[in-house]
Amino acid sequence: MSRNLENLVVYQIYPRSFQDTNGDGIGDLNGIRKRIPYLHKLGIDMIWITPFYPSGGKDNGYDIKDYKAIDPLFGTMDDFKNLVKEAKDHNIGIMLDMVLNHTSTLHPWFQKALSGDKEYMDYYFFKDKPTNWESKFGGSAWEYVPHLDKYYLHLFDTMQADLNWENEKVREALYDVVKFWMDLGVEGFRFDVINLISKPKEFKDVVIGDARDQYTDGEKVLEYLQMLNKNTFGTKDLVTVGELSSTTVENAASYVNPKNKALSTAFGFHHLKIDYKDNKKWHIQKPDYSALKSILRTWQDSMEENSALMALFWNNHDQPRSVSRLGDDINYPFESASMIASMMHLLKGMPYIYQGEEIGLPNAYFESMDDYRDIESINMKEILSETFSKEDVVQSLSAHSRDNGRTPMPWDHTKHYGFSTTTPWLKFSQHNNLQTVSDVLEKENSIFNWYQKLIDLRHTETIVSKGKVFWPEDDHESLLVYGRSYGDETWLVYNNLEDKAVSISFETLPQTIILSNYNRKELKSSMTLNPYESLVVKL
Ligand code: TEU
Numbered sequence: 001m002s003r004n005l006e007n008l009v010v011y012q013i014y015p016r017s018f019q020d021t022n023g024d025g026i027g028d029l030n031g032i033r034k035r036i037p038y039l040h041k042l043g044i045d046m047i048w049i050t051p052f053y054p055s056g057g058k059d060n061g062y063d064i065k066d067y068k069a070i071d072p073l074f075g076t077m078d079d080f081k082n083l084v085k086e087a088k089d090h091n092i093g094i095m096l097d098m099v100l101n102h103t104s105t106l107h108p109w110f111q112k113a114l115s116g117d118k119e120y121m122d123y124y125f126f127k128d129k130p131t132n133w134e135s136k137f138g139g140s141a142w143e144y145v146p147h148l149d150k151y152y153l154h155l156f157d158t159m160q161a162d163l164n165w166e167n168e169k170v171r172e173a174l175y176d177v178v179k180f181w182m183d184l185g186v187e188g189f190r191f192d193v194i195n196l197i198s199k200p201k202e203f204k205d206v207v208i209g210d211a212r213d214q215y216t217d218g219e220k221v222l223e224y225l226q227m228l229n230k231n232t233f234g235t236k237d238l239v240t241v242g243e244l245s246s247t248t249v250e251n252a253a254s255y256v257n258p259k260n261k262a263l264s265t266a267f268g269f270h271h272l273k274i275d276y277k278d279n280k281k282w283h284i285q286k287p288d289y290s291a292l293k294s295i296l297r298t299w300q301d302s303m304e305e306n307s308a309l310m311a312l313f314w315n316n317h318d319q320p321r322s323v324s325r326l327g328d329d330i331n332y333p334f335e336s337a338s339m340i341a342s343m344m345h346l347l348k349g350m351p352y353i354y355q356g357e358e359i360g361l362p363n364a365y366f367e368s369m370d371d372y373r374d375i376e377s378i379n380m381k382e383i384l385s386e387t388f389s390k391e392d393v394v395q396s397l398s399a400h401s402r403d404n405g406r407t408p409m410p411w412d413h414t415k416h417y418g419f420s421t422t423t424p425w426l427k428f429s430q431h432n433n434l435q436t437v438s439d440v441l442e443k444e445n446s447i448f449n450w451y452q453k454l455i456d457l458r459h460t461e462t463i464v465s466k467g468k469v470f471w472p473e474d475d476h477e478s479l480l481v482y483g484r485s486y487g488d489e490t491w492l493v494y495n496n497l498e499d500k501a502v503s504i505s506f507e508t509l510p511q512t513i514i515l516s517n518y519n520r521k522e523l524k525s526s527m528t529l530n531p532y533e534s535l536v537v538k539l
């Protein structure tokens, strides 16, 4: 029997920041194992673990130098096997992160290429002349190798060299990696920036912009994905999710349309860019809610047409925390975090919860620029200083630095918050009312509890997993309303996106309240929604 993708909930773990067990200030695989009962209590079905393979350490594991081993920093292969087993005993599957667009420049393939071995140079893109493309982390996307008198392509850091998927040997080698982990009992894969793997035949300068249109959703992405599927996970009932950078709804739909036998689901980022001014990450604006509504609607409708599923998420290790970004982590920490959660979780798709989200973990609020560790933030600090005022640099990083999503988990109020016995690799969030796991577990109506309910609804209510999504007319700017229907059952999901009260009225008075983050017990045909209220009713 094939797995029912529509009622799965995945929990993402950034191992470095989850739980340290050997006192080096860095989370590890045994730490994940230790917290399996906690995750089981939350109710999730699968854990996606971001890279723990030996790496160059430039991009926290996304610069892999050995795809088939565990970085000793995180543990051993035995630790991994124990983790898979213990998770399975709790009905939790393990999903691994596959970074197949690029390797570390320390990977043996790249090292052989550097020595001038033609066979391995063809694993990457070595050219006589660079183009004017910009790397995603700032600076040129080409790095010069003097002794070869050639430039190699790196869309990310200089130590992340892009692989040449057109080379069959590269593809075969990568299938082999995927199969290696499948044999160890892994049940899912997340494919990093997978829509960047098909590069153009000819590399050309661009007139404006960072050249992303040159290498995003390239001609052969779907074909490569289909080959990957056929040669690896397609033979088993696994869950896959592609990370799609700057994609289009049409391309995303083609990668996840089951008919195409490519991926099960995908991450798109358009709904997160609503606070990017002019689509620029470091230019911050107040979230544009009318854009959010139209993006969610367009994507949901298109997936429905293609019988496809998108991943539903607000947070990951590259993003600021949603409660700080869209909500109010000072005056309405519970109300805004819970509203943000239900707005996303009750759509159609596969929800992802990122570690800390279930306790309403806020942004980092670092006091000093020296507290940032992420390569992108460190580069950007320099680059932005050329055109931004000092205050604007501080403001941009504090709003959008990836380190916001990477602060260690605060488990309890012991020293180092129960994360470690020593100072962690990255500071804890400096928010002055930081809630720990132990705090939220003690409360009755907590954000943790709210997530448990959302997960439970997806597991038990067919209308949540399979129902159609529809969009009733609403003309209130700060209200996001959608409906779900299945058979003759209909639900309406109201979300007040701001801290001001909003009036609503029902044409017919609903029968039941399914969820209310204000503990509402009664409905009236006209009523007022509180700040950040989320109300789910059954008609
Ligand atoms: O991220 C891909 C990506 O393009 C963005 O999320 C990016 O980090 C952000 O937009 C920069 O502004 C993936 C991984 O999730 C990320 O951690 C890695 O750094 C990146 O790929 C390279 O492997």
Ligand code: CA
Binding pocket: 020, 021, 022, 023, 024, 025, 026, 027, 028, 073
């Ligand atoms: Ca450790």
